[in-house]
Amino acid sequence: MMLQQEIKALKKEKNAVILVHNYQLPEIYDVADYIGDSLELAKKAVQTEADLIVFCGVDFMAESAKILNPEKKVLLPVLEARCPMAGMVDIRGLENLKKRHPDAAVVSYINTYATTKAISYCCCTSANVVKVVNSLEHEKIIMVPDQNLALYAQRFTKKTIIPWDGYCYVHHQQFEPEVLQQLKLDYPEAEVVVHPECPPEIIDLAHAVHSTSGMMKYVKNRPGTEFIIGTEIGLIERLKRECPDKIFYSANGTSATCWQMKKNTLETVYQSLKEEQHEVTVPETIRIEAQKALDKMLLYS
Template identity: 45%
Template sequence: MNLVEEIKKLKKEKGALILAHLYQRPEIQEIADITGDSYFLSKKALESSSNLIVFCGVRFMAESAKILSPHKKILLPAEESRCPMADMALIDRLEDLKKEHPKAKIISYINTNLDIKAVSDVCVTSSSALKIMNNIKEEEIIFLPDRNLGEFIAEHFPNKKFILYQGFCPTHERVEPWDITELTEKHPTYEVLVHPECKKEVRDLASFIGSTSEIINYATNSPSKGFVVVTEEGVLYQMKLKNPDKEFLPLNNSMICPNMKMTNLQKLYDCLLNESNEIIIDEEMRLKAHRALENMHKLGDD
């Protein structure tokens, strides 16, 4: 059986929309209708006329799509695919922080599960965080779950007090400065593109710091012909597709998220065929989480 052809056939029969995060396997990105960052994909699900959405990513991403589109059927091909960083954010620990800092505003990275979004004042993405923070008046901020992104934001707002939850992305956290310098010593003209989920000593070596999509756009618009890419290696597929004349070097310390790679063509086919692994969320929780996403829009406007 040719899985690619069968998936295309099912997609057409069912009027489904297939979304794939930029960290997914190349063959998943290739068959998807739309690729992009998690929140971008959630918005595309909302805007689509399709009522059947297959979200190739991890669970919090499919949840975000369901929060925005409660009337649509959202499917997650790899039911077991979760985000380790999102799972580090525990509601009881957040409640303890809130008791210690009652005046603080709770800002959560979109890479969080439903229960955390539901008690957050606003969500941010790695690309919108600085703009949103500019529009927040409170001087005390609880930021979770990623301490590295939180630290990156805090560097831009020295007059605010940041209480950082000690979560992290295992894929980005394990990068060390020498992983980069061993490549830049051989390629001194190459620009270094770094995701803000990396540690400060890694960010300090960057030519550019940005979200997954921002890194791809920067590389596309830059006159440079070579780049060291310091984020999950799934982005290389789109980078090479958009820039066949440029060279993109991943780190020798392989940056692969095993959770993002759980989705494969067989799971995508089975999910679409059986309409299985549907995302079901509590409506009261959904409404609370929706407010945090709404505030992200309001505070992110120029």
């Protein structure tokens, strides 16, 4: 409790804002100014009047905040909190793919690095991917890096989507249809709500598919009291806090965990804020091009 109070005092002293992704440790929620998914936090990064942004998430999220706020200092509590999926994009390979499909628009998931965003036409998030794809004038879309998000979007458009061979190791590898089918038998009254980064065979077993914040809204508005959740365990912790009258089960039977997200702790948040360390920077030439893709994304949100 003392450390949380010190963090809050430092925020006031430094005119800082702490943006926290849904997958963070529960104790970090207590010092957050805003908690949300990638789209919500991108919007908050644009709206904030703070001089200093501490982003409790993984590296591409802090990069996106810096792209949208070049005049502000953006800190990532732990530099090693890196998203493996964002690193699955090979820039040279993407450039070659663009040459093979010159009439296609590159739509990069926000879960990408600035260098990827800079050569993309538009960005998207799991919350707005379908809207983005259907809003573009292009009939062919190259989508990077998440193959499962691309396959999910393809369900809702007549356009041709060319998926990149990337994935989130949590959603792609930690959920199995056999386990989920058994959970549905064990808890017949429970609704299954999963993230669009899950493989198609998991999505086919779900009652609803949403981004993390979409899951929050869905669960809060449903009359049922039992839910099987197909995403990282951090969201279940938040759901338990905000919906104490409801029961939640992980769709993998135990707990699906992103160890990169869990590298941030109260101690690292405090140290980063106190020393203003681990500043995230983006070369200006890359930032300008990446911002164009992010601005289009926000336009379609």
